Amino acid sequence: MATKITQASPNLEAMIDELINRGFEEDIRTGDATTNAIIDEQSSATAVWNTKDEGIIAGLSIAEKVFKKLDSELQWEPHVKDGETVKKGAEIVSMKGKACAILTAERLALNITQRMSGIATKTRQFVDVLEGLDTQILDTRKTAPGLRLLDKYAVKAGGGQNHRMGLYDLAMIKDNHIIAAGGIAPAVQKVRNHYPELDVEVEASTLQQVQEALASDADIIMLDNMSPAEMRKAVKTIAGRAKTEASGNVTLPNVRDIAETGVDCISVGALTHSVQAFDISQTLQELT
Structure with missing residues (x-):
């Protein structure tokens, strides 16, 4: 069900370069x-990154590309890998290169890494709550415009899975589509x-709609804003004939209750x- 970034975006490196250029x-x-x-343009410097929060790091490889856009010979030494847990006050990167590049690229590199690490940290919190269960945590299309690749990469770094990358790689039939088509069956058909190669997901907010989606041979049925009791009935009715996804008002306090209904996946916008950036600081140490 999950979409891999590398599959959905064959020109990944070019897209990241374009994002950095923008x-x-x-x-x-x-x-x-x-x-x-x-700063004299001939000056060199060393600098370090330190965390001011505790959580999951993501985006260091993107940050490296940011600095190397201005100094291709910059020496970049990460002390952790994306997806690793770090403590507050940890030194996570050291670098050496042109002083002007290190200072000019600082904010863009930090903004990217702080956002991605914030997403990864939040994702890991949801994943940890579901320890021992088979249910997967999925992201959504509720990403910052232009940053979807990075947002979804960060979800993966936090232990989550990617849902569709966009409107093009999975057909998701929602309530307005159902109205426009005159029902679930004609919408699926x-x-x-038009797109026989795509999986089809149907949003169902009632048990009756679940039955209709099943009868239409939907690949995935989204149980939208249902109570845990309704979800259990829906999962029992579906009985493995389609993948199940829970969605709507998912929070850390209620996500395990939702998972215990037996759904395959839970999408969390x-x-x-609603990203809380992970705080990281850059300190210039030596200027020569």
């Missing part, structure tokens, strides 16, 4: 006025006719739409 255009434009005025 970030620099937004932030630097004609130059870093402060750094260019104070129209999608099958809060992983990416």
Whole structure:
């Protein structure tokens, strides 16, 4: 059910390069006025990154690319890997290179890593609550525009799985589609006719709609905003004939109760739409 970023995005490296270029255009434009005025362009420096939070790190390889856009010879030494747990105050990266590059790229690199680490940390919290169960935690399309690749990479680093990357790689029939098509059965049939290669997911908010989705041979049935009791009935009715996904108002306090209904997956929009950045600081140590 999960979509791998590498499969959905064959030009991944090019897309990341484009994202970094847009970030620099937004932030630097004609130059870093402060750094260019104070730091000699021939100067070298060392710097370190330290955490100010505890959680899961993600995005260090992207941050490295940010710095190396300005200094291709910069020496980048990460002390942890994406997906690792770090304590508050840990030194996670050291670097050596052109001082101007280290200072100019600092904010963009930190912004990316802090957002990604925040997503990874939140994801791991949900995953940990489901320890011992087979239910997977999925992300959604509720990502920051232009940052979906990074947001979904961070979910994977936190132990979650990726749902569809976009509107193109999985057909998800929601309530408005059902209304427009005149019912679940005709909606599924129209999608099958147009895109026979795609899996079809149907959003069901009642047990009657679950029955209709089953009769239409949906590949995945989303149990939308159902109570745990309704979900148990739905899972029993589906009996493995389709994958099941729970969605709607999922929180850390209730996610295990939802998982214990027997659903295959639980999608959590809060992983990416309500991100609390993971605090990381950069300190310049030596300037020569």
